[in-house]
Amino acid sequence: MLTLTAASAVVATHRNPYVPDEWLVSYQRDLMTPFGVELDPERLARGAGVTFQELAGQALELLPEPPKPDLVVVAHGLPDHYPFRSIGGHVDKLLGGGSENFAISEQGLRAPFTALRVAAAYHRSGRCRVGTVVVVEQGTFGNDEPLARDGLADTAAVLVLGGGGPWEIAAVPPASDDLAELVSASVAGHRPLVVAGPWAGDLPDLPVHRVARGSYCTSVWLALARHHEEWAQAHDALVLCDTDPRTGRSHAALLRRASQEGTT
Template sequence: MLRVRAVVDVPVDDLVPVGEGTRRSVAEDLRYVYGEGQPTDWLDAGPGRDYPTMIRAARAALAERGLLDDVRLVVLVVTTPDLQHERLLGGFVADLFDGRPYTFCVTEQGLAGPFTALRLAHEELRHGGPTGTGLGGSALVLVLEQCTLPPAPVRVPARDRVVALVVGHDGPGRPVEALTVARAPRGARPAAPAADAAPGAAPDARRVVLGVDVDASAVTVLDRDVVLRADAGAAATGVWEVLAAHDDAAPGASVVLHERCVELGYRCSLALGPRTVREASPGAADRAREAVLA
């Protein structure tokens, strides 16, 4: 059974932005491709952090928590373009992390990207590798988004964000009880009232985390559930930031994440059990749960 061992919302606001040379190079490339009239003033309006800098910060935060001892796979989830274009992220990550883990990237999947990355991480850890018998160890899923972007008709992040998930098939963590990524009709965004945990909520009450564009009436919410809403300024990191905030605060509570991508037409959900200290003995129930990821 796949387990989410840790979720870390990596602080990036104090990271050094790219230099003027990188911004100038990006502007020149844009004008070369799209014409001299292409506006590039947005390059100076944003904070200007690139993904290599943000990935280094994530590695440092995870190393400080002792979460990198057995990482055999790194899956990058990129929902907005990298500001820099001089380095390929796959090779950069393989060199940055000890042991040169197997690395790949999920792109062009919108808000479904992190859910797809978890499914792929499960498959690679269990069945991947050169012999097809699995990589073993743990996988790191890095959800990345930066906000130095040109104006667009779609919702873009309000700030740079990185959320890191460490997953594996043994050890402590939250067991994955269900994971779905399904096609859904594209459409207008629903009115999404803010929701947050009520003071004094029971520590073992189930947490239901809703993405910005999820209609609360379209998901199952029980009377005792605590409903949480993702930050409207986030893109693909939104529900995962909420999970990071409540993972340690309510370890005995189950968590269900619901996300909807209106641009690409996806509906996603992830159900996690309470955090366990050690892995339970494998049995029929574990095998049944693992089937949802097969």
């Protein structure tokens, strides 16, 4: 049984001095121009310039103790400010090395849900005893990114998955076009809590913790990292969910109190 054994969340408040980087500008311009997207280097200069490596490192430092994972999965819905570094390899190095590590991207806010599903599958197959999922997001872009127009915080959440924690990773169902139906099908327990992201619409008549705007794919995972211990005192199941504003598709994950038995 794969459970949540520890978690941390960070919202960066610092800015890095802007250093013009012609290689970065050239790379991003070559990437965007074929799709009719205009690159404005001044946007890079105005941003905080915080990288995924920084965010991951800060979040790992906030854990009660560093894990020793055999699997590291990094998840992000938007690209890094400086996209030339391996984040999974960096996290692996910070944690002592030796883990299988990779990133899941190009899925929008679905990426962390996929990461959780992958970690659970690794655990079931016997290839993962301790897993670490790192969800990262930054807000510096050289183009007009719609999701960052109102400000996008530089954030990271780390979920340490192993044995003995209070929350079992019970199910990560397929995406759906109907969020209310997805949540209803996912919910379990007698005292459930729905943790809903910024774009979650109508929900079943259940207790709900709504996450404020300001983040995209990290939103519900930041809330889980901050509150999972207190929620374990009041609830026996959590449904984390949100609807991706880019696709209209909804995603959910069910966490159940580890001592609870039954079907999902």
